Amino acid sequence: MAKADIEILWTELEPGCVVTEPGSSKAYRTGDWRSFRPVLNKDRCIQCGLCWIFCPDMAYAQDGEGYYESNPEYCKGCGVCAKECPTNAIGMVEEEEPEL
């Protein structure tokens, strides 16, 4: 994983600031932007894949049983999946404030 920008020395930059690790943004977790999270009701899910294909954050992946689950590390909680689910199998649930 790449160092954080604040830690990088000028001598460590590639010429022209070329980034050599493809897809390295995966190190940046967008999940904490979320105030609602999608929750799947497997009884209703028909495994059609619409939640997966309409996700702008590439947060969905299929589990071993074929269900699509959103990855909390990246899901920003936009709710497109819940809205587009043809069987209303996804609900949006408010995230609880972390206890201090």
Next chain:
Amino acid sequence: MSNVNVFAVKTLTQKEYFSSGHRACQGCGETLAVRLVHKALGRDVVVASATGCMEIVSSPLPLTSWEMPWIHVAFENAAAVATGVEAGLKALMRKGKIPNKKIHVVGMAGDGGTADIGLQALSGALERGHDFIYVCYDNEAYMNTGIQRSSSTPYCAATTTSPAGSVKPGQTTWKKNMPAIAAAHNIPYVATACPSYPMDLVEKVKKAAETPGPAYVHILSVCPTGWGMPGEDIIKFGRLAVETGAFPLYEIENGRYRITVDVPELLPIETYLKPQRRFRHITPEMTEIIAERVAKEWELLKRRVEFSALD
């Protein structure tokens, strides 16, 4: 309820070429469009991007969301850079300096980078006949700089430089017809698309890639931030844009027009406009003007389909 043939999307590749961890807004329609375009194109691509939302959200040093080779240079020159890449790869392959292999070269920009500041570079690139695909991700304003109007902003839409006032209705001009401008270069393939219709989009991008010579794909990319709507509704509004005739889905293959998502009867335009904050000020008179224009354009498109089928 979705228009999509449920399950059809499962035929699309699981592989992602645009990675998570990008910093686009919640419910970004443009990101979704980028994701689908690259599912269609696969691994062997080089992308030249203009400055804009997609550039900023995807490439904050030292991170990148791009899984394939990607270059950003400036705002107005994505087409020139892309065709430079194409010319370079072509020369290197011909001279035996790199192995011969089909690599799709893609130029990408928003509506400002395409219809405004990048129009000259795009026209030059299309005219010269390079084998490349140009994708315009149209979210109908300069969203990255804070929702200023572009020539692709629709009539009456309020933006930060086309505010709705007591005298002005918001944007005072009609949306520039970029696909028609691209088509006027007599290039082999032009299409419009929208991520609300993922299979249609993927099919068109694949066709664009398989077409030798320049191809132009114009994708309506719903922007919840700039248009004023919940992020969860991006698919719905893309669908409404198509079903009201505000953004018809069609392709022009070697001059022949084809409507790819037919709408037997257009929905009333206000069903698309009214729920959006950028249109919330519009009066029934403005709505009427827009409805007339949309109906006329739709008829014109159908005529073009008929005429171009004649030869």
Next chain:
Amino acid sequence: MAKQVGMEVSIAAAEAVKLANVDVIAAYPITPQTHIVEHLSELVADGELDAEFVPVESEHSAMSLAVGSQAAGARSFTCTSAQGLALMSEIVFIAASMRLPILMILANRSLSSPLSIWNDHSDVMSVRDCGWIQLFTENSQEVYDHVFIGYKVSENHNVLLPTIINMDGFILTHMFEPVYIEDESVVKQYLPDYVPKFSLHPDKPVTMGAFAMPTLFTEAKMAQNEALKASYPYIMEAWKQWGDLTGRYYNPIEELHTEDAETLLLTMGSFGETAGEAVKAMREQGKKVGLLKLRLWRPFPFEELRRAVSGASKLVVVDRAVSFGGPGGPAASEIRSALYDMDPRPQVHNTIAGLAGRDVTVNDFIQIVESAETKKTDDYEIYGVRG
């Protein structure tokens, strides 16, 4: 064996680009650069050069296209003048920041307005801080040789910076001069195929042109500045290697009659030949006058300059551009600051002459030196202006 032939300097430049076996040429016509791109298009049309000749729709796209092709790993070339450079200048800066070793010939011409197609250095001075290696040439041979030398330095993985070769518009571009045309084998030996450090290819994906937050931007600029400074020994080495192969050696500052000179004249580009005649004439009159011809503009040869001027009491810098509202000409301004710490340092007199191709003769140079010799403090003047 190299053979000496007479040809227009622009044609010689294009012939060098051919021998450098470039892969992509981005071409947009502007006087006085046109003969270079015209001849290149002929070479490609006749199959003498296997390259993509791309006739773009503007200079902005010419530089953008060269950035794209160079980033794809192709040896790329473009050339322009004046307004063309101004139009493309946004991308000129970016090309250096992205460390893409493009070669550009700049057929120097005045910036508008009034519109003028004639020669001075206002165009190149407008991109002084663009981050490219920048060289001035005096004759056909120097232009020809520096096409190879430029690529050699630029493409070195310790350098990876683009190079501008300045050649004065008309005075050089449209002149017929003798030039030694090198054998292909010599050029091949000197300049092997370009091997990019990074290139845009799906087998090894990289991201180029990512943006930096304020937390990293300063580091990026530090790295860029250090890279340009660090190119100096590689330029020296490339000159030495070319000299060993061809017998033609080059230096950051060329010196003429400087050994015991009390007054030194300093010029850039094609002024050198005329100024050289003037210095010879003054020497014949017993005057201790010498000439410095500044070849390397970026990276600036500080040490060389200080060494070259030591012992002289007056340095007369002839600029071909005006820094409006500033300290005179841009070259003199830089030279003054380069010599500021010298003790003793020569007085620096600055003359701005030859704007937009106005002729500067041997007698003019003599007059410029004689006038400077009467001055007591650093100053500047625009030479020969009426009224």
